[in-house]
Every structure is written in C-alpha cells, then in structure tokens.
Amino acid sequence: MALSSLDLAAIAGYFVILLWIGVRVMRQAHEGEESESFLAADRDMGLVQTTASTAATDLGGGFSIAMGGLGFTLGISGSWLIAISGLSVLIVSFLLVPKVKRWSDRVQGLTTGDLFEARFDSRTGTIAAVVIGLSWFAFVGGQVIAGGKLLQVTMSLDLTLAIVLSGSVILAYTAMGGLKAVIYTDVFQMIVLMVGIIFLLVPIGLYRVGGWSAMSAHFAASPATESMIDWQAVSAKQLFGWFFSVFPVWFISIAAMQRIVAARDERTAQRAFMFTGVPIEWPIFAIGSTLVGMFARMLMPDLQDPELATPMMILYLLPPGIAGIVIAAYIAAVMSSADSCLIGPVSIFTNDIYRKKLKPTATDADLIRVARICTLMMGVMAIAIAYLIPNVLDLILYAYTFGAAGLFFPMLGLLFWRRTTATGAFWSIIAGGLSAVLWTLAGEPWGFSASYLGWTVGLPSLVIVSLLTPHSEEEDLELFRG
Numbered sequence: 001m002a003l004s005s006l007d008l009a010a011i012a013g014y015f016v017i018l019l020w021i022g023v024r025v026m027r028q029a030h031e032g033e034e035s036e037s038f039l040a041a042d043r044d045m046g047l048v049q050t051t052a053s054t055a056a057t058d059l060g061g062g063f064s065i066a067m068g069g070l071g072f073t074l075g076i077s078g079s080w081l082i083a084i085s086g087l088s089v090l091i092v093s094f095l096l097v098p099k100v101k102r103w104s105d106r107v108q109g110l111t112t113g114d115l116f117e118a119r120f121d122s123r124t125g126t127i128a129a130v131v132i133g134l135s136w137f138a139f140v141g142g143q144v145i146a147g148g149k150l151l152q153v154t155m156s157l158d159l160t161l162a163i164v165l166s167g168s169v170i171l172a173y174t175a176m177g178g179l180k181a182v183i184y185t186d187v188f189q190m191i192v193l194m195v196g197i198i199f200l201l202v203p204i205g206l207y208r209v210g211g212w213s214a215m216s217a218h219f220a221a222s223p224a225t226e227s228m229i230d231w232q233a234v235s236a237k238q239l240f241g242w243f244f245s246v247f248p249v250w251f252i253s254i255a256a257m258q259r260i261v262a263a264r265d266e267r268t269a270q271r272a273f274m275f276t277g278v279p280i281e282w283p284i285f286a287i288g289s290t291l292v293g294m295f296a297r298m299l300m301p302d303l304q305d306p307e308l309a310t311p312m313m314i315l316y317l318l319p320p321g322i323a324g325i326v327i328a329a330y331i332a333a334v335m336s337s338a339d340s341c342l343i344g345p346v347s348i349f350t351n352d353i354y355r356k357k358l359k360p361t362a363t364d365a366d367l368i369r370v371a372r373i374c375t376l377m378m379g380v381m382a383i384a385i386a387y388l389i390p391n392v393l394d395l396i397l398y399a400y401t402f403g404a405a406g407l408f409f410p411m412l413g414l415l416f417w418r419r420t421t422a423t424g425a426f427w428s429i430i431a432g433g434l435s436a437v438l439w440t441l442a443g444e445p446w447g448f449s450a451s452y453l454g455w456t457v458g459l460p461s462l463v464i465v466s467l468l469t470p471h472s473e474e475e476d477l478e479l480f481r482g
Contacts, residue, residue: 007324022173038178060337071293141386196329254344405454406433432458
C-alpha cells in the first residue's frame with residue numbers, strides 16, 4: 001500500500017502552494033504596516049477566511065487523528081466529542097466573541113495579555129501572557145512531529161527527514177507572512193481537508209463496505225461490536241468529561257483570540273464561530289471522521305493502533321493520485337494546528353514582552369524583524385525539545401496544565417463579574433494553576449483531573465480575594481462598555 005509517483009507529486013504540490021501563499025502575503029504587506037499584517041492579519045479577514053481558519057485550527061492534528069481512533073474503538077457515538085466542541089464554539093460565539101472583538105477594535109488589542117492588562121493591571125496581564133504563551137508553545141513541536149510521523153508512515157521517509165521537511169515548510173510560510181499567511185493557508189488546508197476526508201474518503205469507504213446498512217449488519221452480528229452503531233454507547237460520565245475538557249479551552253485559546261482580532265468586524269467574527277460549530281464541526285466533520293474509523297474496524301479489525309485508522313484507510317481505499325491528495329489533507333490537519341500554536345506565542349513575545357517591556361519605542365520595522373526571528377527560533381526550539389528532550393517537554397506541558405486550570409475563571413471574571421479585582425485575578429491564576437501542576441506531579445490521585453482540581457481552587461480564590469480587596473487605579477471596569 002505504498003504511495004505512487006502521482007501521490008508524491010500531489011503532496012509536493014501541496015507543500016509548494018503553502019510556501020507560495022507565504023511569499024505572496026509577505027509581498028503584499030504595506031510598508032509601515034507589516035507588523036499589523038503579521039500579528040493581526042490587518043484586522044480585515046472576511047467570513048470565509050475567519051470561519052475556515054477557526055475550523056481548521058480546531059479540527060487539526062489532534063481531532064483529525066483522535067476521531068479516527070474513536071470511530072475504531074467506540075463507533076458512531078465517538079462523534080459526540082466533536083459535537084461537544086461544536087456546542088462549545090456556539091456558546092463562545094455569544095459569550096466571548098462580541099465583547100472581545102469590540103475591545104480589540106477600539107484599542108487595537110492583540111493578545112490575551114493585552115486583554116488582562118486592560119481590564120486589570122500590567123502584573124496580571126504579564127502573567128497571563130507568559131502562561132498562555134508557554135501553554136501553546138508546548139504544542140508546536142508535538143504537532144510538527146505528528147506531521148513528520150504521518151510522512152514517515154505514508155512515504156517511507158526517515159523520521160528525522162520527515163520532521164525537518166514538515167517543520168521547515170511550517171516555519172517558512174509562518175515567518176514570511178505571520179498570522180495573515182497562517183489564516184490564508186488555513187483556508188486552503190480546510191478546503192483540502194474537507195474535500196479529502198469528507199467528500200472523497202467517506203463516500204468511497206461507504207461504497208467499499210456496502211453502505212451503512214451493510215456496515216450496521218456487520219457490527220450488529222457480534223456482541224463485541226454491536227455498540228459500534230449505537231449513538232448512546234458513550235456514557236454520560238464520558239460526555240461530561242469531554243465537555244469540561246473542551247469547553248474551557250475556547251475561553252483561553254490563543255487561536256480563538258487571534259481569529260477574533262483578525263476578523264473584519266464583530267458580526268463576521270460571531271458568524272464565523274457559529275458556522276464553525278454548526279455545520280462544520282457538527283454534523284459534517286464529527287460524523288464523517290468517525291465513519292472513517294468505523295470503516296477501518298470493519299476492513300482492518302486487527303489494526304494495532306486505532307489512531308492509524310485514517311491514514312491506513314487512505315492508503316487502502318483510495319486510488320493513486322487521489323490517495324496523495326487525501327494524505328495532503330491529513331497533513332493539512334496537522335499543519336493548521338501547528339502554525340496556529342506557533343504564531344500565538346510569537347505574537348505574545350513580540351507584543352507583550354518585547355514591545356511593552358524590552359523596547360517600548362520599537363518601530364514597525366523592529367516589531368516585524370523580532371517577530372520573524374522569534375518565529376524561526378521558537379519553531380526550531382519547540383521541535384528540538386519535543387524530539388530530543390522529552391523530559392523538558394514534560395515541563396512545558398505543565399505550563400499548559402497551569403494555563404488551562406489557572407486562566408479559565410479569571411477570564412470569566414474579566415468578562416462577566418465586575419467585582420473581580422486585579423488582585424483576585426492574579427492570585428486565582430497562581431493558586432489554580434499551581435495546584436493543578438502539583439496534582440499532576442502527584443499522579444492525579446483517584447483519577448481526578450488536574451484541571452478540575454485547579455478550578456476548584458481557582459474559583460474560590462478569585463471570589464474570596466476579589467471580595468476582600470479593592471479595585472486598583474489601573475483597572476478598567478467599563479472595558480466592554482465603551
């Protein structure tokens with residue numbers, strides 16, 4: 001089941017298009033406004049660009065790989081994971097998007113650190129920026145390595161060469177065009193992903209297994225697999241676990257913040273998030289990607305690694321040429337997450353650390369130069385850490401745990417509770433994040449998630465400290481009313 005020369009040509013062409021997009025965006029940037037294009041995509045992205053980029057980032061490497069695995073092990077009920085993500089995006093489109101977009105457009109805000117500093121103070125803004133930047137930095141190397149492993153499996157490449165190849169392409173177009181290039185490549189990657197997985201692999205797979213009725217009859221014939229066609233096979237406990245794992249991330253996501261900032265206006269941003277939730281995530285991608293895993297369970301029941309279900313189905317089901325296009329779609333899924341994970345920390349360092357702390361007098365040329373250097377350095381460092389020093393990666397992943405547990409309730413307080421003080425938000429971040437990290441180091445006793453513990457500590461810390469402390473002079477209680 002090796003790829004043909006047509007397949008390899010399709011994959012090579014895909015990489016070339018990504019690089020061409022980066023070059024084109026870089027050349028179109030207006031002199032003196034390069035940093036605004038690099039860090040905020042000129043704040044002029046339309047509905048198609050904003051929707052496609054939001055969806056591609058969320059449905060990237062993690063979900064695209066995981067859903068094939070869930071389809072293989074759980075069956076159709078595994079699709080509820082993406083349904084929960086879609087529901088989360090819908091909720092965020094009403095609760096978060098309008099407020100953040102209005103603030104961003106009014107003051108030219110860029111990052112989560114900007115938002116926390118504007119509402120609270122510089123100390124709280126700095127810790128929020130550092131924590132969220134480290135959290136997303138942890139994923140860059142992992143996403144690039146995932147893309148490298150996909151190339152290794154499908155193209156029989158040496159793993160190191162595959163990682164260098166995929167990583168170089170991501171770093172190149174991101175360093176050239178920044179967020180604007182990331183969004184435009186996401187549009188292309190989303191098209192390729194949806195066409196390849198949903199509109200090619202799913203219909204061909206259904207044809208090969210004899211349609212839904214034949215697949216249902218096959219699974220129903222055995223007690224071991226009859227739950228594969230049961231929409232209610234997944235437990236309520238699992239559904240709640242998925243919700244509390246997915247929903248809070250949307251409130252602290254760098255990728256979500258940047259798409260809101262980059263959208264042309266509030267209506268565009270809100271509609272983009274709504275369309276991402278329905279119909280893109282649910283039902284199109286949720287059901288389609290789960291079906292691919294079910295095809296693998298029927299055609300390759302002895303597959304050792306369920307997360308290889310999708311790439312194996314691509315190689316097994318599709319003819320030469322088309323297989324290469326769909327492999328490119330799968331690489332697209334990984335890359336759309338990797339570039340967003342990278343540009344987020346770059347924006348935070350350039351805006352929240354360099355511009356605010358190191359060189360407040362920086363010119364636009366200074367910012368764009370630092371942003372490009374930072375892109376290359378952070379990208380190479382993240383890949384090297386993930387590939388060569390896994391124990392350091394563990395330390396960085398603790399930063400993600402810290403961020404997920406520490407920032408969620410302060411963000412809710414920032415958005416919805418005027419009595420939240422800067423001191424309350426600051427100590428909630430510290431207490432919630434630190435307790436989650438310590439719980440992780442302890443091995444998560446009794447199977448209780450570290451993030452959940454962080455929230456149970458962070459919420460009362462936010463409320464109690466805020467009620468006991470006054471608002472500082474730096475705070476802006478009317479942040480979303482202007």
